[in-house]
Amino acid sequence: MSSLKNLEVWFITGSQDLYGEETLKQAAAHSEEIAAFLNSNTNIPVQVKFKPIVKNTTEIYDTIVAANTEQNCIGIITWMHTFSPAKMWIRGLQALQKPLLHLHTQFNRDIPWDTMDMDFMNLNQSAHGDREFGFIVSRMKIARKVVTGYWQDEDVLERINIWARAAAAWHDWQGAKFVRFGDNMRYVAVTEGDKVEAEIKFGFSVNTHGIGDLVEEIDAVTEDQVNAILKEYENLYVLNADVSEGGSKRKQVYDAAKIELGLRAFLEKGNYKGFTDTFEDLHGLVQLPGLAVQRLMQDGYGFAGEGDWKTPAIVRACKIMASGYEGANAFMEDYTYHFDPKNALVLGSHMLEVDASLASDKPKLEVHPLGIGGKDDPARLVFNAKGGKALNASLVDMGDRFRLVVNTVQGIDSKEDLPKLPVARVLWQPEPDMKTACSAWIYAGGAHHTVYSQNLTPEYLEDFARIANLELILIDKSTKLDQFEKDLRLSEIYYKMKH
Incomplete structure (x- = not known):
């Protein structure tokens, strides 16, 4: 069989305008680093493409519709770095036509016990944001795979690999x-x-x-x-x-x-x-x-x-x-x-x-x-x-x-x-x-x-x-x-x- 590397999944990170420019810059940098790590990992057979952080209904909808129409995009991976109010996601999720993986992770593996302050908490609250997103996907009865764990862990990478291969097979069926x-x-x-x-x-x-x-x-x-x-x-x-x-x-x-x-x-x-x-x-x-x-x-x-x-x-x-x-x-x-x-x-x-x-x-x-x-x-x-x-x-x-x-x-x-x-x-x-x-x-x-x-x-x-x-x-x-x-x-x- 030919390589799957011509196929891609989009890495989409949710946030909101509430946090201010500095927090959103950090969130974007973290998201881009995770996407680059996944993309470079030899266990994942497809390209993982970073997409700009989505902060409101229009950005979410436009990104998902673009994923639908991109021929080589076989699915999307979503992650809520911060809290991302889930009503913003309804219209985009209604339009979604590609497989969905919800990555429940956070940028830092460990809690920085001695230095953690409220700025850190506001930035790194995937435990909070992913539950909000998870609710709306369940409420809308949308099938997806949920992968939980630190984004560099081998078992997390393997489960993403398996999903990506399943999404590639589904993509191959379309128009076959x-x-x-x-x-x-x-x-x-x-x-x-x-x-x-x-x-x-x-x-x-x-x-x-x-x-x-x-x-x-x-x-x-x-x-x-x-x-x-x-x-x-x-x-x-x-x-x-x-x-x-x-x-x-x-x-x-x-x-x-x-x-x-x-x-x-x-x-x-x-x-x-x-x-x-x-x-x-x-x-x-x-x-x-x-x-x-x-x-x-x-x-x-x-x-x-x-x-x-x-x-x-x-x-x-x-x-x-x-x-x-x-x-x-x-x-x-x-x-x-x-x-x-x-x-x-x-x-x-x-x-x-x-x-x-x-x-x-x-x-x-x-x-x-x-x-x-x-x-x-x-x-x-x-x-x-x-x-x-x-x-x-x-x-x-x-x-x-x-x-x-x-x-x-x-x-x-x-x-x-x-x-x-x-x-x-x-x-x-x-x-x-x-x-x-x-x-x-x-x-x-x-x-x-x-x-x-x-x-x-x-x-x-x-x-x-x-x-x-x-x-x-x-x-x-x-x-x-x-x-x-x-x-x-x-x-x-x-x-x-x-x-």
Whole structure:
């Protein structure tokens, strides 16, 4: 993924005209120093831009409206250095269209016990001013993240980093386009959804192209292009003799390369950020795209199979949030269980289309029969995924709202060769345990398609869901089924009342 440094958040400090010119100069200098520190911190992936202190209704409104219209501004950070009467903020907050983080801090870490006087108190009263601002934001029911602590503390910087990445993902969704080749897999429920409501609510669009439109791009691929990408495969992957030049299955690799080049050209020309296809609509394709999908996901595109357009969107969002991190965010599916009571495991995969960024070792490029789709044997990358802390997240349409279901898991390094399963394999242990996690997932209506993240924590998705006004259901170490069911019922009531 590309760097997020072209994006910016605005640092807006509240005060009022009451304090006089000298106090306001000090407040501005302090605010500028905090913004510069945040901007220079390597843990925060976006630019933090200082904006002049706002002291009245007009300045607040004008600054927020400017943030709304600045294309690269993905959100605002507010801080009340002094007291800032919150009625001044109403009009500006009514106009706010960007994510909001309220930084509850103060310029000085410690109280200067021996020298503190009333001038110091008047200047450094964030404990006072931030509560006034917090009230009006709560009264107006505006979603925001509140981060409390000294502005140089590592945990404060990390929480700002997480919010900034969530805001960047939300920004990436605005005006994003996802393409659906063909329709939904027949009779499947959870991969369907209201594309119009998604565009209204989330800002991205999903539209269908016939598979013939893709075939035209594939047919336009030249021999030189294919030969160049075949050399790339040879450098990046382990190739057995049957898929190497002159091998019995080289033709299938050649065809897979053409599909990748054509698919990449289609996505680039249409400025798409993700896509979905279905094995039930392959007219004109010689094989189901497998290798092509794996490589495109590794380059940052969102994807899911069988016409599921919601999962490519959340895969893409997670890739943006994790930009620059080690590890991967990949389309995934719970395929089968290992119900050993002492070592219960989920085996995840998806026929062909699992992002090779997950791989623990150099992937193998292989060709094998698929058994569905009725086409030629497809090429794919075969590997085991790295273990470690991870999560699964599923975006589903509940009819009256969208829901994001998240389960924290522990990825497991595979000790089995699985010689007869020539697909990408991912093993994990759900938290808090297999029975609780799987039951809770089913109670919540989570889909079989997910994004599997090796580098995000629930806080990233909590921040993203807050920005997107999206219901989030978390299954983690603390989950107990009896309370979980009650929480689901309460959430149902909340969203029905809200809407």
